Amino acid sequence: xxxxxxxxxxxxxxxxSDNIEPLFRATDQGPAARFVKDAxxxxxxAGCVHLxxxxxxxxxxxxxDLRVVGPGxxxxxxxxxxxxxHPFLVGAAIALIISGIMLGLGQVMRIYNSPPFWLKMAGxxxxxxFTFTTRDSVIRNNGKFTPVAIVGLVISMLVFWYAxxxxxxxRFAARQAYLILMLLIVGFITAPMYLKNEKVEKLRSLxxxxxxxxxxxxxxxxxxxxxLLARIDxxxxxxxDLNAMGIAAFFHPSILGMMLxxxxxxxxxxxxxxxxxxxxxxxxxxxxxxxxxxxxVAISGRWIAFW
Amino acid sequence: MRDLMLWLDGQQLSVALRESFLVWSAIEATHIMTxxxxxxxxxxxxxxxxxxxxxxxPVSAIEKRILPLTMIGFAVLMITGVVLFYAKPLTYYNNxxxxxxxxxxxxxxxNIMVFHFxxxxxxxxxxxxxxxxxxxxxxxxxxxSSWVIVVCLGRLIAYGDWFHCATFNEGDFLYFFSxxxxxxxx
Numbered sequence: 319x320x321x322x323x324x325x326x327x328x329x330x331x332x333x334x335s336d337n338i339e340p341l342f343r344a345t346d347q348g349p350a351a352r353f354v355k356d357a358x359x360x361x362x363x364a365g366c367v368h369l370x371x372x373x374x375x376x377x378x379x380x381x382x383d384l385r386v387v388g389p390g391x392x393x394x395x396x397x398x399x400x401x402x403x404h405p406f407l408v409g410a411a412i413a414l415i416i417s418g419i420m421l422g423l424g425q426v427m428r429i430y431n432s433p434p435f436w437l438k439m440a441g442x443x444x445x446x447x448f449t450f451t452t453r454d455s456v457i458r459n460n461g462k463f464t465p466v467a468i469v470g471l472v473i474s475m476l477v478f479w480y481a482x483x484x485x486x487x488x489r490f491a492a493r494q495a496y497l498i499l500m501l502l503i504v505g506f507i508t509a510p511m512y513l514k515n516e517k518v519e520k521l522r523s524l525x526x527x528x529x530x531x532x533x534x535x536x537x538x539x540x541x542x543x544x545x546l547l548a549r550i551d552x553x554x555x556x557x558x559d560l561n562a563m564g565i566a567a568f569f570h571p572s573i574l575g576m577m578l579x580x581x582x583x584x585x586x587x588x589x590x591x592x593x594x595x596x597x598x599x600x601x602x603x604x605x606x607x608x609x610x611x612x613x614x615v616a617i618s619g620r621w622i623a624f625w
Numbered sequence: 626m627r628d629l630m631l632w633l634d635g636q637q638l639s640v641a642l643r644e645s646f647l648v649w650s651a652i653e654a655t656h657i658m659t660x661x662x663x664x665x666x667x668x669x670x671x672x673x674x675x676x677x678x679x680x681x682x683p684v685s686a687i688e689k690r691i692l693p694l695t696m697i698g699f700a701v702l703m704i705t706g707v708v709l710f711y712a713k714p715l716t717y718y719n720n721x722x723x724x725x726x727x728x729x730x731x732x733x734x735x736n737i738m739v740f741h742f743x744x745x746x747x748x749x750x751x752x753x754x755x756x757x758x759x760x761x762x763x764x765x766x767x768x769x770s771s772w773v774i775v776v777c778l779g780r781l782i783a784y785g786d787w788f789h790c791a792t793f794n795e796g797d798f799l800y801f802f803s804x805x806x807x808x809x810x811x
Contacts, residue, residue: 369660373776376661376700377668378695389694394679394687402678446752490648526693534700591694613658620654624646 339430346426354423357432367413372616378403379449379612381604386457387507389591396542396597400457405428411446431457433485434492434621440481441618445611448474453604461598492621496614497573498541498580503610505584507602518589531589540583547576550555626718633714634664642712656705663698664772666691674765675758683752684761720785721803726778728743733771740764 345351354360382599391399402440426456429435451470457464463471486493524530549572567573597605631683633639642649672678673687710717719724744760751757757765798807 358630362781365780365783368778369657370664370773372657373660374668375665379690380662380665381669384694384701389690391682391687391690393682393687393690419721442788491651495651526696530693530697530700534697534704604705613661616661618656620657623649624650 326485342426342430345423350521351426354420361421361424363387366611368417369422371410371413372619374406374614376616378406378410379609382407382457383453383609386597386605387602388510396601397460399453407449415442429622431473432622434618434625437481437485437492438618439624440477440485441615442576442609444474444478444542445608445615447477448604449608450602453608456604461600463600467604470599475506478614491545492618494545494576495617498544498548498576498583499610499613501544501577501580502584502587502624503542503606505581505586506588507599507606508582509585511599513585514587520587529590533586536586537583537590540579540586544579544583546575547572547579558596630714630718633686633711636711639711639714642708652712656702656709659698659701660776663695666695666698667772668769670695671765671769674757674761675755675769676762678797680755682780683755685746685752716785717782719803719805720779721789722781722785722797723757724802726775726782727773727776729775733737733768733775735754736767736771738766740768746764 368504381390381456382396382400385392385394385399386396421436447470452463452467452474455467455470459467482493486496524532642652670687670691673682673684679687731763740761744764746759747758751761756762790800790803793803793805793807795802
């Protein structure tokens with residue numbers, strides 16, 4: 319019922335086939351798309367720019383957000399770091415969008431029919447709205463949610479999670495991956511609430527050649543275990559529709575197990591990455607969410623190639 | 626060498642990896658995602674060394690907090706890169722871009738060593754300087770450009786059909802560089 323309501327509000331398949339498809343078809347047959355398809359060097363070059371811009375964007379986001387969640391540059395305040403990273407973030411986002419359009423022109427109808435592409439677009443919209451409204455505002459106001467921050471949060475979360483529900487089904491690994499990533503984040507931002515600092519410091523004082531591989535192995539094993547747990551058998555749910563099956567699956571022991579293991583992986587990450595509790599929970603939440611949204615844009619972008 | 630690649634290619638795990646839709650794509654996606662961590666953080670450290678960013682922050686403060694993250698990124702990139710190569714050794718072995726990528730990575734590593742063993746020795750003198758000395762800036766410039774080239778070459782590996790053994794003239798430099806004689810000519 320709820321899903322039907324959201325579905326009707328946000329548009330449906332007829333809306334897409336009546337309005338969006340002709341636009342894509344026309345673009346596919348237009349001069350710009352023809353030029354990109356004819357120029358053999360164009361797509362690889364745009365791909366290079368896209369990847370370099372993604373790396374720059376990663377640097378700008380990580381530097382600003384890791385400062386808030388803990389393992390970042392502590393010599394500068396979160397507000398100052400965020401301000402310094404702003405031009406890089408904006409520049410990288412513009413380069414990503416332009417090179418992304420260039421790449422898309424080479425395969426217009428393929429991306430139109432690709433669920434990961436639409437997930438990426440929803441993620442990009444959500445990431446842009448969230449970063450430049452909620453995240454910026456909450457960091458600037460030392461953890462306080464202003465009306466702008468709340469509106470940005472509601473819009474970005476609605477768009478992202480609606481697209482996530484619509485474009486991934488319960489057997490699609492992306493859905494599990496996003497859930498695992500979300501629980502990792504929850505573990506990471508809540509870990510400082512109950513972990514004793516002296517014990518954590520003991521672990522962190524291990525030499526780097528032990529701690530880095532050890533940390534990678536433990537977190538890698540936990541994430542793999544979470545994926546294995548998520549491979550549940552849906553035979554009992556097959557008679558339900560996809561969304562009802564999705565809700566029911568949340569209460570399945572293996573999904574609950576996957577969530578718990580992902581959460582533990584988040585806590586272990588907090589120990590391994592040298593995070594310190596210096597910022598309010600709301601600030602850590604928006605920073606982790608911003609990293610999550612941008613990472614999801616990159617993941618679904620990569621997924622386009624496999625779909 | 627090609628015999629080793631053929632042997633690797635025939636391994637059960639290698640076949641399973643390249644035929645697995647989920648594991649292969651997850652590892653490849655992780656490799657690309659980790660670029661954001663590794664190259665993204667290294668760009669910021671290099672920009673500080675170039676005197677462009679964080680001019681009022683000591684270089685050591687940036688290194689101390691960011692380089693561990695860069696190392697984690699590099700470790701993940703190496704692990705996923707080796708697994709990706711193991712899954713398709715024959716595809717990569719003769720790929721010109723892959724070979725160039727390895728060479729540029731080796732050069733970037735030498736550059737890091739030069740910085741660590743030569744330039745960094747005198748860091749206490751210029752740690753707080755807005756603009757580090759020319760030697761540090763040259764190293765940072767080389768590092769920045771080499772990692773950008775590595776990213777581009779990594780992307781171009783997917784376009785191996787531009788330049789491959791069948792398109793090279795026998796006796797050309799690229800013919801030998803890509804080890805095409807091992808394939809028995811064209």
